[in-house]
Amino acid sequence: MRHHASTLLAASLLLAAGAASAADTTIPASAVKTAEQLRDRALNDGTAYAVLQSLTTEVGPRLAGGSNDQPGRDWAVAKFKALGFDKVYTEPATYPLWVRRHESGSIVAPFPQHLVLTALGYSPGTPKGGLTAQVIAFDSIAALKAADPATIKGKIVYVGYRMQRSQDGHDYGMGSMVRVAGPVIAASKGAAGYLLRSAGTDAHERIAHTGVTGFRDPSKAIPAAALSNPDADQLERELAYGKPVSVQLDLDCGIVGEYTGANVIGEITGSKHPEQVVAIGGHLDSWDPGTGAIDDGAGVAISMAAAKLIHDLPQRPDRTIRVIAFANEEMGLWGARAYADRHAKEVTDFMLGTDSDLGAGKVYRISASVKPGARHAIEQIADVLKPLGVAYDPRRPGGGGSDLGAMHAKGMAALTLDQDATHYFDWHHTSNDTLDKVDPKELAQNVAAYAAWSYMAAQADGDFGSAPGAFAGDGAEE
Amino acid sequence: MRHHASTLLAASLLLAAGAASAADTTIPASAVKTAEQLRDRALNDGTAYAVLQSLTTEVGPRLAGGSNDQPGRDWAVAKFKALGFDKVYTEPATYPLWVRRHESGSIVAPFPQHLVLTALGYSPGTPKGGLTAQVIAFDSIAALKAADPATIKGKIVYVGYRMQRSQDGHDYGMGSMVRVAGPVIAASKGAAGYLLRSAGTDAHERIAHTGVTGFRDPSKAIPAAALSNPDADQLERELAYGKPVSVQLDLDCGIVGEYTGANVIGEITGSKHPEQVVAIGGHLDSWDPGTGAIDDGAGVAISMAAAKLIHDLPQRPDRTIRVIAFANEEMGLWGARAYADRHAKEVTDFMLGTDSDLGAGKVYRISASVKPGARHAIEQIADVLKPLGVAYDPRRPGGGGSDLGAMHAKGMAALTLDQDATHYFDWHHTSNDTLDKVDPKELAQNVAAYAAWSYMAAQADGDFGSAPGAFAGDGAEE
Ligand SMILES: [Zn+2]
Ligand SMILES: [Zn+2]
Ligand SMILES: [Zn+2]
Ligand SMILES: [Zn+2]
Numbered sequence: 001m002r003h004h005a006s007t008l009l010a011a012s013l014l015l016a017a018g019a020a021s022a023a024d025t026t027i028p029a030s031a032v033k034t035a036e037q038l039r040d041r042a043l044n045d046g047t048a049y050a051v052l053q054s055l056t057t058e059v060g061p062r063l064a065g066g067s068n069d070q071p072g073r074d075w076a077v078a079k080f081k082a083l084g085f086d087k088v089y090t091e092p093a094t095y096p097l098w099v100r101r102h103e104s105g106s107i108v109a110p111f112p113q114h115l116v117l118t119a120l121g122y123s124p125g126t127p128k129g130g131l132t133a134q135v136i137a138f139d140s141i142a143a144l145k146a147a148d149p150a151t152i153k154g155k156i157v158y159v160g161y162r163m164q165r166s167q168d169g170h171d172y173g174m175g176s177m178v179r180v181a182g183p184v185i186a187a188s189k190g191a192a193g194y195l196l197r198s199a200g201t202d203a204h205e206r207i208a209h210t211g212v213t214g215f216r217d218p219s220k221a222i223p224a225a226a227l228s229n230p231d232a233d234q235l236e237r238e239l240a241y242g243k244p245v246s247v248q249l250d251l252d253c254g255i256v257g258e259y260t261g262a263n264v265i266g267e268i269t270g271s272k273h274p275e276q277v278v279a280i281g282g283h284l285d286s287w288d289p290g291t292g293a294i295d296d297g298a299g300v301a302i303s304m305a306a307a308k309l310i311h312d313l314p315q316r317p318d319r320t321i322r323v324i325a326f327a328n329e330e331m332g333l334w335g336a337r338a339y340a341d342r343h344a345k346e347v348t349d350f351m352l353g354t355d356s357d358l359g360a361g362k363v364y365r366i367s368a369s370v371k372p373g374a375r376h377a378i379e380q381i382a383d384v385l386k387p388l389g390v391a392y393d394p395r396r397p398g399g400g401g402s403d404l405g406a407m408h409a410k411g412m413a414a415l416t417l418d419q420d421a422t423h424y425f426d427w428h429h430t431s432n433d434t435l436d437k438v439d440p441k442e443l444a445q446n447v448a449a450y451a452a453w454s455y456m457a458a459q460a461d462g463d464f465g466s467a468p469g470a471f472a473g474d475g476a477e478e
Numbered sequence: 479m480r481h482h483a484s485t486l487l488a489a490s491l492l493l494a495a496g497a498a499s500a501a502d503t504t505i506p507a508s509a510v511k512t513a514e515q516l517r518d519r520a521l522n523d524g525t526a527y528a529v530l531q532s533l534t535t536e537v538g539p540r541l542a543g544g545s546n547d548q549p550g551r552d553w554a555v556a557k558f559k560a561l562g563f564d565k566v567y568t569e570p571a572t573y574p575l576w577v578r579r580h581e582s583g584s585i586v587a588p589f590p591q592h593l594v595l596t597a598l599g600y601s602p603g604t605p606k607g608g609l610t611a612q613v614i615a616f617d618s619i620a621a622l623k624a625a626d627p628a629t630i631k632g633k634i635v636y637v638g639y640r641m642q643r644s645q646d647g648h649d650y651g652m653g654s655m656v657r658v659a660g661p662v663i664a665a666s667k668g669a670a671g672y673l674l675r676s677a678g679t680d681a682h683e684r685i686a687h688t689g690v691t692g693f694r695d696p697s698k699a700i701p702a703a704a705l706s707n708p709d710a711d712q713l714e715r716e717l718a719y720g721k722p723v724s725v726q727l728d729l730d731c732g733i734v735g736e737y738t739g740a741n742v743i744g745e746i747t748g749s750k751h752p753e754q755v756v757a758i759g760g761h762l763d764s765w766d767p768g769t770g771a772i773d774d775g776a777g778v779a780i781s782m783a784a785a786k787l788i789h790d791l792p793q794r795p796d797r798t799i800r801v802i803a804f805a806n807e808e809m810g811l812w813g814a815r816a817y818a819d820r821h822a823k824e825v826t827d828f829m830l831g832t833d834s835d836l837g838a839g840k841v842y843r844i845s846a847s848v849k850p851g852a853r854h855a856i857e858q859i860a861d862v863l864k865p866l867g868v869a870y871d872p873r874r875p876g877g878g879g880s881d882l883g884a885m886h887a888k889g890m891a892a893l894t895l896d897q898d899a900t901h902y903f904d905w906h907h908t909s910n911d912t913l914d915k916v917d918p919k920e921l922a923q924n925v926a927a928y929a930a931w932s933y934m935a936a937q938a939d940g941d942f943g944s945a946p947g948a949f950a951g952d953g954a955e956e
Contacts, residue, residue, distance in 0.1 A: 053715065057589060057591075057712065057715045057716060058589045059589070060589070060590070060591045060592075061592070111535060111536045111537070111538065112538070113535075113538045113769075114538075114539070116909060203914070204910070204912075204914050204915060205683060205685070205910065206685060206768075206908070206909040206910045206912065207683070207684060207685065229914075230910070230912040230913075230914050233912070233913070233914050234535065234769075234912070234913075237531065237535045237913075238535060290684075291591075291712075430684070431594060431684040432682070432683065432684045432708070434682075434684065434708040434711070434712070435708075435711070435712075435715075436681070436682050436707075436708050436711050437682060
């Protein structure tokens with residue numbers, strides 16, 4: 001999820017309001033009709049769910065660089081081929097290899113209690129035998145920032161921020177900041193370790209939410225873990241007795257080298273302009289405790305199934321539909337950044353793009369970052385998506401998704417398809433990220449939206465404004 | 479939870495219908511008034527929640543015979559004393575000592591997947607290095623019973639029964655049968671191990687439900703564990719591929735000797751008939767993954783708080799209010815049976831009793847097994863409980879609860895206070911049995927019901943029919 005300043009965009013929209021002029025990008029009527037058929041067909045198509053079931057059952061968890069990384073890529077290559085994609089290939093991505101071997105923890109005083117916790121990505125391990133230290137608690141990052149380092153030195157910092165539920169999941173902004181920035185701030189003040197209340201909306205599940213931390217310099221990193229919400233409650237109850245509270249952390253994890261994985265890419269090749277692409281996708285890696293169903297098997301399945309529907313049309317689309325299953329999104333967008341670096345020079349060929357990475361809830365809103373002359377085409381797309389319950393918000397930018405956001409930052413015109421994330425953060429980054437959380441009908445609604453807009457972009461008369469650095473003004477940054 | 483044949487009782491009720499006669503047991507009007515005050519006071523009294531918070535925070539999990547068994551008893555003795563009970567004592571209970579050291583499991587073929595599981599109480603461990611065997615699946619105990627032993631020998635039996643949610647939790651009858659009887663049946667047919675879909679209504683939580691098995695003869699026991707619901711789904715998906723599915727189980731657990739714990743008892747001593755008791759309580763032990771909040775810290779807290787309210791009246795009640803925190807209910811009612819054996823000869827002194835052991839949901843129904851001449855007094859009790867939302871069902875027997883059911887079987891007149899168990903089996907016997915699942919207001923409603931009826935029984939003119947073997951006819955069995 002990314003947040004953009006929309007002031008400049010709103011201003012440019014005012015200039016663009018009104019009827020389309022002859023120079024504007026438009027979608028031909030025949031393409032609109034085909035897109036409507038794709039949309040309706042998708043709602044009764046089980047391909048995405050079958051793909052997701054296959055991935056989560058036959059491969060399961062896909063920690064970047066872990067034992068399922070190569071099997072996951074093999075699965076993606078085989079699945080693209082089985083679905084009949086015209087071209088299937090991989091492009092390497094190299095990143096630090098982080099491993100999780102063992103994790104446990106407990107309150108040792110005043111009242112011994114087992115703690116359900118999970119180490120954060122890039123957390124180093126604790127010394128052999130574990131780390132035991134007194135806990136100092138904060139209720140926000142602001143309070144931690146304001147704290148005197150002398151009160152923190154040698155202690156385990158705990159931040160107890162409670163992430164709030166919402167349809168758009170916006171509080172993950174603060175939730176993830178507590179996870180990403182918190183450990184770095186605590187380390188800079190001399191903390192021995194870091195604990196947070198899980199960035200999750202499942203207030204009552206004894207399941208912890210992992211996720212990456214913001215350590216850039218491994219020599220300055222400290223052991224960092226997330227407590228399940230009920231365990232955070234327990235810690236806070238013990239703290240409320242007013243006596244010193246000590247916690248023991250035993251984490252065996254850390255960066256052990258470098259790994260070269262790959263983005264796996266499948267294409268439905270365009271018949272007129274094969275070099276011009278509509279880019280969709282999701283990320284193939286997942287956190288290890290679950291099976292990566294909602295994050296982000298769903299995005300991979302939605303984009304594969306959308307392209308497959310276009311593949312099954314009597315004729316290939318004018319432009320190429322490119323589905324990218326990105327490597328290692330979770331630990332820092334490594335696949336996305338490798339992809340954007342490799343393809344920055346071709347950014348003008350990337351007509352329009354976004355990936356799906358917010359689970360399998362229904363798409364309820366669409367927005368776009370395109371040139372003013374393409375706004376009418378976006379309205380045409382929005383009209384086709386409207387029967388799916390998708391509202392068009394012309395004032396919001398399109399961010400391109402977690403991974404294709406990196407291409408948007410290079411200048412690719414981009415959409416955002418907002419999904420209903422009401423329940424997403426109950427399961428996100430936990431063992432609970434499993435297939436049973438996905439409603440096949442809601443998944444199919446996503447496919448309908450992706451198939452329709454991808455096809456329309458592939459058939460557009462004109463472009464959407466992609467060019468090097470074209471969207472720096474709406475908050476897209478490299 | 480117990481189930482009774484109610485035919486005989488219904489017949490006896492017909493004879494008893496109509497107005498109370500002079501010989502009937504009645505509650506004096508002054509006692510009714512005091513009971514109403516106790517009820518209303520209880521709704522604004524935080525004692526039960528404070529007791530439960532203290533138990534779950536300061537002690538936590540209380541596996542019978544485990545490292546928290548003695549601390550749990552020490553806590554109960556101290557809490558009874560702190561609340562001002564007139565008499566606090568313990569009575570021993572001896573039982574096999576079962577320990578859980580480590581548990582893990584995975585599907586090894588056709589697709590390797592980690593499994594979230596938990597060993598069942600009295601399960602033996604697997605051989606060092608674990609047990610790997612092919613899985614044979616059944617969807618019910620009936621199907622397992624009907625199976626040819628030749629198809630089962632050497633395999634891991636899996637039973638995939640899905641427990642259904644309801645207000646009265648009745649499907650735990652079948653759910654617990656799959657857990658208690660299933661392993662015994664499988665073992666008798668030569669199975670190498672046993673797995674079940676957890677007996678729980680949390681269809682989507684990656685948390686397994688433990689509980690005791692029915693092994694009577696340790697030499698015939700086989701390793702037995704429960705899968706979380708999503709893991710059961712995963713196993714079933716792999717089975718659906720039609721290839722042999724192998725599972726590896728690594729359980730380090732088993733019976734390691736004998737342990738003598740104790741029931742912990744606190745009394746508010748009766749002023750007129752101290753030897754006559756109204757018996758209430760809950761069980762002090764809990765399963766180890768959670769902190770025993772709903773099962774059954776709640777029962778202990780409700781009964782302690784109800785008695786404390788009676789303690790705080792200007793005068794002691796006529797009869798004794800006895801609160802029993804039972805030992806080792808979970809692995810076979812060991813504390814309850816020791817108690818009933820020890821006190822069987824005094825059964826006539828046990829005026830009326832029931833314990834609370836279905837969580838902290840509101841009481842919604844009351845029923846009784848009493849002599850016909852006490853039915854009017856039960857109606858008086860029911861009238862006082864009615865404003866709490868408690869309905870009286872004169873056709874249902876009173877079972878006396880899980881633990882005091884053993885005294886009912888000896889002839890003690892008994893109530894049943896049915897609690898709303900709609901969510902109880904989401905968390906029952908899991909790591910999720912923690913304080914946050916308890917609504918303080920619902921807990922207080924329970925206290926209101928227990929304080930009111932206990933006091934009324936203590937002040938009754940006449941008895942409720944307790945006598946050796948008095949209730950064999952309504953299904954109460956030793
Ligand atoms: Zn993601
Ligand atoms: Zn993620
Ligand atoms: Zn219980
Ligand atoms: Zn229980």
